[in-house]
Structure formats: C-alpha cells, structure tokens
Amino acid sequence: MMIGKEDLALSLSLSPTISTATNCRSHQFNLMPSFSSLDTRTTPPRSLRGIDMNQAPVTEREDSEEDMHAGVPSSPNSTNSSSSGKRNERDQVTFEERMIERAGSRGMSDEEDGGDGSRKKLRLSKDQSAVLEESFKEHNTLNPKQKAALAQRLNLRPRQVEVWFQNRRARTKLKQTEVDCEFLKRCCENLTEENRRLQKELQELRALKLSPQFYMQMNPPTTLTMCPSCERVSSSSAGNSGSAGSSAATVVPPSMHQTYQHHRSIVPAPWTPIPLRPAFLDTPPQRS
DNA sequence: GTCCTGGGGGTCCTTACGTCA
DNA sequence: TTTGACGTAAGGACCCCCAGG
Incomplete structure (x- = not known):
C-alpha cells in the first residue's frame, strides 16, 4: 500500500x-x-x-523619506562612491532602512x-x-x-x-x-501492520514445514539457484528436474542476475516500499 | 589566492502581551 | 472576575554568507 x-x-x-x-x-x-x-x-x-x-509615525517617517529623496543615502562613511555592486546597493538600501527605522523608533x-x-x-x-x-x-x-x-x-x-x-x-x-510528523506516523503504522502480517505468514509457513503432510503435498522441488553476487539460494520455476530434498543447486547465470529476475520473486507481491521521509523534506531551503 | 573581519539576514528559542473560553 | 491556554509580536543568541581590506 x-x-x-x-x-x-x-x-x-x-x-x-x-x-x-x-x-x-x-x-x-x-x-x-x-x-x-x-x-x-x-x-x-x-x-x-x-x-x-x-x-x-507618519510625520517622522516623512522626514526621513525626505532625507532619502534629497540624496542623503550616501553611505555614512562616504565610501559608496568608490564601491559598487551588490554590497553597495545593499548598503544604500539599509541606510534608507535605518533612516526609517530610526524615525520609527523615535516615534x-x-x-x-x-x-x-x-x-x-x-x-x-x-x-x-x-x-x-x-x-x-x-x-x-x-x-x-x-x-x-x-x-x-x-x-x-x-x-x-x-x-x-x-x-x-x-x-x-x-x-x-506537523504534517511531516503525521505522514511519518502513517508510514510507521503501515509498516507495523505489514510487519505483523509477514510475521503471521512466517509462523504459518513454519507450522506447515513442521507438518509431515507438508512434504507429502509439496510439489516436486524446483531447482535451487544461487545468486553469485548475494549468494542467496532460492527456488526457480517448478516442474524442473530434481527430487525432494535435493541439495543440488545451480548457479544463476550472470545475465539473469543482472536482470534481477530471481530477485523479483523474493519480494512479496503486496510489498511496496514506503519512503520513510517525504521527499520534499530533503529539498534544502532557499537562501536569498 | 587566502585569511580575517564586519554586516546583513536567516533560524531558533524565549518572553511578554492580548484574547478567549 | 479570575485563570489558563493559545496566538503572536518582538528580543536576543547564534550561524552562515558575502564583500572588502
């Protein structure tokens, strides 16, 4: 899910x-x-x-704006004439801001x-x-x-x-x-439920394995294959050669491994990976 | 080119106050 | 009327980035 x-x-x-x-x-x-x-x-x-x-205070601010519009926004240390670019622009604006700020605080x-x-x-x-x-x-x-x-x-x-x-x-x-927390909570609940389901399934399989009838009813064992990479042994398609309990294992051809065909069967059908963390959380905040 | 410094702006935490049930 | 919870404006500490020396 x-x-x-x-x-x-x-x-x-x-x-x-x-x-x-x-x-x-x-x-x-x-x-x-x-x-x-x-x-x-x-x-x-x-x-x-x-x-x-x-x-x-309007009157005070108007005074400061008059100052600004009167060409006052030269840097207090009078270095703006030699400097240019972003810094200068910012200084100019901040000076205007200071004027307004000062007027506001005065008011x-x-x-x-x-x-x-x-x-x-x-x-x-x-x-x-x-x-x-x-x-x-x-x-x-x-x-x-x-x-x-x-x-x-x-x-x-x-x-x-x-x-x-x-x-x-x-x-x-x-x-x-809060939204992310809720999202993660939902994920946790779903994973818990999935884990519970898998545990139950595992118990059932173990019970079946212990039962003698299990072997009687079992289909002829399929060919055991082993991944050369992960060395996981799994059964391939049924109806092939071999007998019950056979320990004969065939090596999965690298080509098959590359296609991950045998790995696909390992993953339970209903299982779907759920992201533990919403992707949007990983986007770094934009700085201005 | 590198290092240092100062300023600006951001976040985070906290405080103080206003409002409401 | 009082009180506690909650929302919010604002202060301060700290950090990062950037420009200039």
Missing part, C-alpha cells in the same frame, strides 16, 4: 507558495478590530497617549512604549495582516527594498515587517513539521 500525500488530507500546500487560507488556522482577523489608518472608522483603543502603536520611544521597560503588545490590523499574507504568498523572504516598500505601504516600521515574516516562516515550518 503506497501512501500519497493526498491520502493524508493535508491542509498545507507543499509548494513554495503557501496557502494563506489553510495555513492561518488561528488567525483571528475577524475577531480583531481594525485600528490602522486603513480603517478610519474605528477609534484605536490600543494607542498609547494618542499614538497608535501599530503605526510608524515610539521607550516612554511611549510603556516607559517602564515592559513591552507593549502590538497587534497588526486585519488589513495589514492581509497585505502581509499576500506578500508572503509571493515571496516568503524579503529583500531590503521589498521590506521597506511594504513597510511604507502598511505604515509600519521595516523591523515590524521583518519580524512578521520571520514569525510567519516559523509558523509555516511548524505547520509543515
């Missing part, structure tokens, strides 16, 4: 594209009020002293964030989460530019977007682990 993934009624998409609807079983979007600027109908009760903690200072060192829980709005999910469906990792763009679009700090994606990947992996 072969087990396919479809037999497990998996709710997870196994492709790199993750299904939002099936993966986020616990997302309580509909239970959460929306406080973001995207939904202006509601008053943000989670804001601290009039500041919505789910938002990066939500320690004082505003509780002031006593305690963390305040920041809930993303339904709309923000939906956009993040959509983005995650396309890419489960973000490059700095994508991160900054998404943060700007959602009015969040890049760090928040980054954390969301990290946690989202972790949730996906956890879910996948």
